[in-house]
Amino acid sequence: MKKVILSLVLVASVLTACKSEKKEKVEAKEAVKIETVADLNNVDVASSVITWKGTKPTGAxxxxIMLKEGSLNLNEGKLTGGSFAVNMSTIKVLDIPADKEGNGKLVGHLSAPDFFDVAAYATSKFVITSVEETEGKLAVTGNLTIKDVTKSITIPAMLTKEGAITTFKSETFSIDRADFNVKYGSKKFFDNLKDKFIDDLIEMSFTVNTKA
Known part of the structure; x- marks a missing residue:
């Protein structure tokens, strides 16, 4: 009996640990109306990057993705606003070797009309609308535009400085791609997918560096 109880405790612990590893979805709300954001063009797009991760029943x-341009508005070392444009044509897959056929196929699929439709929507965008700081951590709210949809999301982030370079770095968060009209393989749009569906949640993180 003791062995059974210990086994149940172990299973519960493992399930709890697995659950905690999943990044919670950030809520997508109605876009916030804002005035024009100052275009400082002070972001170093070569060293800035967005990471992504998608999952499905058979793997991940x-x-x-690289930035096209961007601005971080700073006042006495505090983040007060900003925006950055994402160059969707720079989507890269890292878990499949670049010289493998599957890499090119996946990039082509992600760029296709039934996914991000890069030909029609070459740029995505994030515009910061407000910043709240608590114990050194930031809650950054902004309008995220993917394809023809703009939603307000709030993401956890930090601001650091090393020499002349300021870095805005988010924690890993998840968005629901269905909120942004990305339909392929989504159970929210299609029935009878069985195990051929792709999870709606996409994990993302931002690392945005200013120019030196």
């Missing part, structure tokens, strides 16, 4: 894929 991950990769990066």
């Amino acid at each position: 894929h991950n990769g990066t």
Whole structure:
């Protein structure tokens, strides 16, 4: 009996640990109306990056996307606003070797009309609308635009400085791609997918560096 109880406790502990590893979805709300954001063009797009991870019943894929341009508005070392445009044509897959056929196929699929439709929507965007700081951590709210949909989300982040470079780095968070009209393989749009569906949640993180 003791062995059974210990086994149940062990299973419960493992399930709890697995559950805690999943990044909670950030809530997508109605976009916030804002005035024009100052275009400082002070972001170093070469060293800034967005990471992504998508999952499905049979596994996961991950990769990066680069920025096209961006601005971080700072006042006495505090983040007060900003925006950055994402170059969707730079989608990369990192978990499949670049010289493998599957890499190119997946990039092509992610770029296709039934996913991010890069030909029609070459740029995604995040515009900061408010910043709250608590114990050194930031809650950054902004309008995220993917394809033809703009939603307000709040993400956890930190601001650090090393020399002349300021870095805005988010924690890993998840968005629901269905909120942004990304339909392929989503059970919210299609029935009878069985185990061929793709999870709606996409994990993301931002690392945005200013120019030196």
